[in-house]
Amino acid sequence: MDLRIADIAVSPAEREAVDAFLSPRIGTARGGWDGGERNIELDGRTARGGHEARSHRDLLLPTLHAVQDRVGWISPGAVAHIARRLTVPPAEIFGVATFYALLSTTERPSAAVHVCDDMACRLAGAEDICQQLEVTLGPAGHAQPGEQRTWHRSPCLGQCERAPAALFTIAGDPAIRVSTGPLDAPTILARLDDGVHGQGRLEAVEGPLGTAATPERLEQLRLLAPQAGQPGLRLLARIGRVDPTSLTAYLANGGYRALREAIAAGPERVIAEVTAAEVLGRGGAAFPTGRKWAAARAAEARPKNIVCNADEAEPGTFKDRVILEEDPFALVEAMTIAAFAVGAERGFIYLRGEYPLAEARMQNAIDRAREKGLLGRNVLDTGFDFEIEIRRGGGAYIAGEETALFESIEGDRPEPRSKPPFPVEVGLFGKPTVINNVETLANLPHIVRDGAAAYAATGTPGSRGSKLFSLSGHVARPGVYEVPFGTRLSDLIELAGGVRDGHQVKIVNIGGAAGSFVGPDRLDLPLTYEHARAEGVTIGAGAVVVFDETTDVLDILRRIAAFFRDESCGQCVPCRVGTVRQEELLARLIAHRPRGTVADELALLDELGRAMRDASICGLGQTANSAVASGLRVAGVLS
Amino acid sequence: MTSQPPAGVHLEPGDYTGSDPLVFTSSPARSPQVPSAPQARAPKTxxxxxxxxxxxxxxxxxxxxxxxxxxxxxxxxxxxxxxxxxxxxxxxxxxxxxxxxxxxxxxxxxxxxxxxxxxxxxxxxxxxxxELLASSVDVDLAGPELPDGSIARYMAEYGADPSRFGPPSPPAPAGARDAAEAGHHEQPDGSVAERVAQPAKVDNDLFVRDYAKCILCYKCVEACGADAQNTFAISVAGRGFSARVSTEFDVGLAESACVFCGNCINVCPTGALMFRSEYELRRVGEWREDDQTVTRTICPYCGVGCTLELHVQDNRIVKVLSPLDAQVTSGNLCVKGRFGFDFVHVRPKGSDREA
The missing domain is CATH 3.10.20.740 (Ubiquitin-like (UB roll))
Structure with missing residues (x-):
């Protein structure tokens, strides 16, 4: 590699941020860029650089986060310093940094708020908030001279139960990152001021680990999971009852019994049980988990990886957040079981950057588990080693696509790979990798402990077990609900208190932006993978956004179209340009200025949708037209 | 200069027996029998x-x-x-x-x-x-260098009509596309089809980057990086429709890691990367491909022996390419072979061949 790094000064704060993160991991050498360390005694000419110096590329994104957290943007000087330390070309660092919405490569104020203007927050008045912020702080993304605060629009932050929501990021040492809601414009401005001058007032909104016991916190929890504390729950059984920061509490409530049983039973029996339970992946693709595990176990290459996909970014989806924030030990245990079953040594949780509380809780859980010998070398004295590391996403929906997620962890731009090969053969770092969604993993301790038969007794023959649904929009009690597969959509909506008083359902989004819409005539739909498939809809990750008759459906569809344009990685033509043309076409329909007739436009949209579905590389492009097309069809807004 | 092998050493045909001290012979322990060739693997089909x-x-x-x-x-x-x-x-x-x-x-x-x-x-x-490409990118020059034909030919063959998506948008001001923030864009009104049109980047004497013509095929990034040059001066930056090929912070090529090998030009299928000489001739309407001759020769500089394809118009070299099937470097050259041809045009004063 032929690195040429500009001689730009790195500021003391940037250097400190980079070195504080990197030095404990890779030492203090400057890397291979300047020839590495010379061994004079050996022959005076040997330089340690090369592959070893370049082998830490996967630390690039965390290093960029460290700089962003500390100084609020990533300057040319910081890039040059990182390039030297990690032996990565500056152009590639720039290519990675400019991919992520939460990283900035232009100077901006240290206090930033990312205001969600996606589906649920839109219904709760996010547009009004944005307009008021524009009056006070200027246009989004353009800080006024001398202003210490700035604001950005954001796609869904996964806080739909407390819409309208926002993510605050205050650069500094330590940085402050808080996602919260519901908010109004004056509160947002006050919180930003708290962040700049508040001596801890903004952090106190949630606290570094969140304080499980305060009345405010319990109130927030009741908002998040309204069923919390009810009997008969499986995935939500501990929510609101067990302190999510205490391993002792977890152990006292059934924690780690499943891992002990798994170890006693052996890997084959664990995989057989998971296969017999017919668990389908809960991230949206509904792939049989047992088959994935068996394939990874059979793969020969080492070391193998377990990756937990916690990059929950599908608009309207926040069900994984409940587990990450409120039952983090369950996820650590589940990943350990998965690692034991497939023979993996390394685990990664790829966690979306918009979930700071989840990150703190998960890190705490990992640390506590390691202290007690439940992670690390020789887990539970069985000779089995397993480590888990959290990797924070940077604000990119596409990074939730499994192969893009690998690219992101490896320090490259999160552009999806062509499949095959599949991750169980060639996954993270080119090694066999099991990648499972948070909710999928959360099911596993139950299966191991109670057996496949008990698990499969719930649900339907094609969709075993229970499912977490994220309900938001015009329902009385939005939140995460656990129901058996087969529950009718109408019953689920009733569970959430039904449509707000005096209103009727106009249209329901199932599965988020990558999902589709159904009308009030199909509320009797049983929520199973098989029924959804037969009806031409998708359960996806379980988002259910309810819209009543006051909703401007075209405005929602336009937001979805804008979302896909923003979130396309840009790699393949059908998605990169197709998402732009789709949004333009929708804009013409909304403005009543179609090219030709409305029917001509709808026909063109259909042609576009077919090509995007058939020819895009990954699921993003393949589904980028489905919600828009089904929304237009179901709402009949143009006829 | 062939030296005799030491006594008792059997030489295989082809073993190097050059002059000392680089005598390269087989080891004394080696069997005099010529081993049979390994079984050719039956081609799997x-x-x-x-x-x-x-x-x-x-x-x-x-x-x-x-x-x-x-x-x-x-x-x-x-x-x-x-x-x-x-x-x-x-x-x-x-x-x-x-x-x-x-x-x-x-x-x-x-x-x-x-x-x-x-x-x-x-x-x-x-x-x-x-249609999506042609409605967003200037593909006028795409094609002649394509191994498989031209975009124009494909457009006719598939009945593609890019105007279905509306009239083209005006070009973006210089630098605007480079400043795009990930995950944000101006809400369109749909009256025009947005394009990547923007002024060409002319920041050196050797070649021009006209990203209004870029279809983002990634070839230049690959040629600059791990597939050929290992220089990594450019990368794809940004995402979605704002994705673009860029140096770090969009610095000029001279400030970047670019070594001006021009291997990116050699693989660019759309004319987005172009010799400065070609760019200037095109600007004044003097680029006349029909009047050009293409001469294959060997690079006069070092001993590697790269094949050059000199494109000559009016007795001046206007572009240097290298054929991908050239055995020595598969179409890759260095800055000297690619751009170091001006000396050819210098004639002694008063000579009858003075330019």
Whole structure:
């Protein structure tokens, strides 16, 4: 590699941020860029650089986060310093940094708020908030001279139960990152001021680990999971009852019994049980988990990886957040079981950057588990080693696509790979990798402990077990609900208190932006993978956004179209340009200025949708037209 | 200068026996018997069906290679024989009966596979890919260098009409596309089809980057990086429709890691990367391909022996390329071979060949 790094000064704060993160991991050498360390005694000419110096590329994104957290943007000087330390070309660092919405490569104020203007927050008045912020702080993304605060629009932050929501990021040492809601414009401005001058007032909104016991916190929890504390729950059984920061509490409530049983039973029996339970992946693709595990176990290459996909970014989806924030030990245990079953040594949780509380809780859980010998070398004295590391996403929906997620962890731009090969053969770092969604993993301790038969007794023959649904929009009690597969959509909506008083359902989004819409005539739909498939809809990750008759459906569809344009990685033509043309076409329909007739436009949209579905590389492009097309069809807004 | 082998040492034919001290002979312990050649691996093949016809092809080739071996042409834009297939343009998609189409440039053949290279589904996607590209990028110059034909030819063949998406948007001001923030864009009103149009980047005397013509095929990034030059001066930056090829912080090429080998120009299929000489001649309407001669020669500089293709117009070299099938460097050159030709144009004063 032929690195040429500009001689730009790195500021003391940037250097400190980079070195504080990197030095404990890779030492203090400057890397291979300047020839590495010379061994004079050996022959005076040997330089340690090369592959070893370049082998830490996967630390690039965390290093960029460290700089962003500390100084609020990533300057040319910081890039040059990182390039030297990690032996990565500056152009590639720039290519990675400019991919992520939460990283900035232009100077901006240290206090930033990312205001969600996606589906649920839109219904709760996010547009009004944005307009008021524009009056006070200027246009989004353009800080006024001398202003210490700035604001950005954001796609869904996964806080739909407390819409309208926002993510605050205050650069500094330590940085402050808080996602919260519901908010109004004056509160947002006050919180930003708290962040700049508040001596801890903004952090106190949630606290570094969140304080499980305060009345405010319990109130927030009741908002998040309204069923919390009810009997008969499986995935939500501990929510609101067990302190999510205490391993002792977890152990006292059934924690780690499943891992002990798994170890006693052996890997084959664990995989057989998971296969017999017919668990389908809960991230949206509904792939049989047992088959994935068996394939990874059979793969020969080492070391193998377990990756937990916690990059929950599908608009309207926040069900994984409940587990990450409120039952983090369950996820650590589940990943350990998965690692034991497939023979993996390394685990990664790829966690979306918009979930700071989840990150703190998960890190705490990992640390506590390691202290007690439940992670690390020789887990539970069985000779089995397993480590888990959290990797924070940077604000990119596409990074939730499994192969893009690998690219992101490896320090490259999160552009999806062509499949095959599949991750169980060639996954993270080119090694066999099991990648499972948070909710999928959360099911596993139950299966191991109670057996496949008990698990499969719930649900339907094609969709075993229970499912977490994220309900938001015009329902009385939005939140995460656990129901058996087969529950009718109408019953689920009733569970959430039904449509707000005096209103009727106009249209329901199932599965988020990558999902589709159904009308009030199909509320009797049983929520199973098989029924959804037969009806031409998708359960996806379980988002259910309810819209009543006051909703401007075209405005929602336009937001979805804008979302896909923003979130396309840009790699393949059908998605990169197709998402732009789709949004333009929708804009013409909304403005009543179609090219030709409305029917001509709808026909063109259909042609576009077919090509995007058939020819895009990954699921993003393949589904980028489905919600828009089904929304237009179901709402009949143009006829 | 051939030295005699030491006594008792048997020499195999072809063993080097040059002058001392570099005597290179076989070891004394080596058996005098000539070992038999290893058994040639029986070529493994798969049987598959392409456009209804049963064929037998090697088991390790791409669908594209298999189709071409059967004389079936599949249009491609982003693939090139010397670079790793990126599979991003999606022109080469074929129908293998799957849920979605497969990129033939990178997808491999399989036993029993059925491939349709030209059915309605395939033709529809190719047509839309062409329309989406041509409605967003200046593809006027795309083609002549393409190994497989030209975009114009494909457009006619697939009936692509980019104007269906509306009149073209005005060009973006210089630097605007480079300043785009990930995940944000101006809300469109749909009256025009947004393009990547923008002023060309003219920041050095050797070559010009006109990203209004860039279809983002990734070839230049690959040629600059791991596939050829290992310089990594450029990368794809930003995302979605704002994705663009860029140096770090969009600094000029002279400030970047660029070594001006021009290997990116050699692989660019659209004229987005262009010799400054060609760019200037085109600007004044003096670029006349019909009047040009192309002469193959060997680079006069070092001893590597790279093949040059000198494009000459009015007795002046206006562009230097290197054929991808050149044995020595597969089309790659260095700055001297690519751009160091001015001396040819310097004539002694008063000579009858003075320029």
């Amino acid at each position: 798969v049987e598959m069906t392409i456009d209804g016809a049963p064929v037998t092809v090697p088991d390790n080739v791409t669908i594209l290679a298999a189709c071409r071996s059967q004389g079936i042409d599949i249009p491609t834009l982003c693939t090139l024989s010397t670079l790793t297939p990126e599979g991003v343009c999606r022109m080469c998609v074929v129908d293998t009966g799957g849920r979605v189409l497969a990129p033939s440039c990178s997808a491999r053949v399989g036993q029993g596979m059925t491939v349709w290279t030209d059915n309605d589904r395939v033709r529809h996607s190719r047509k839309l890919v062409l």
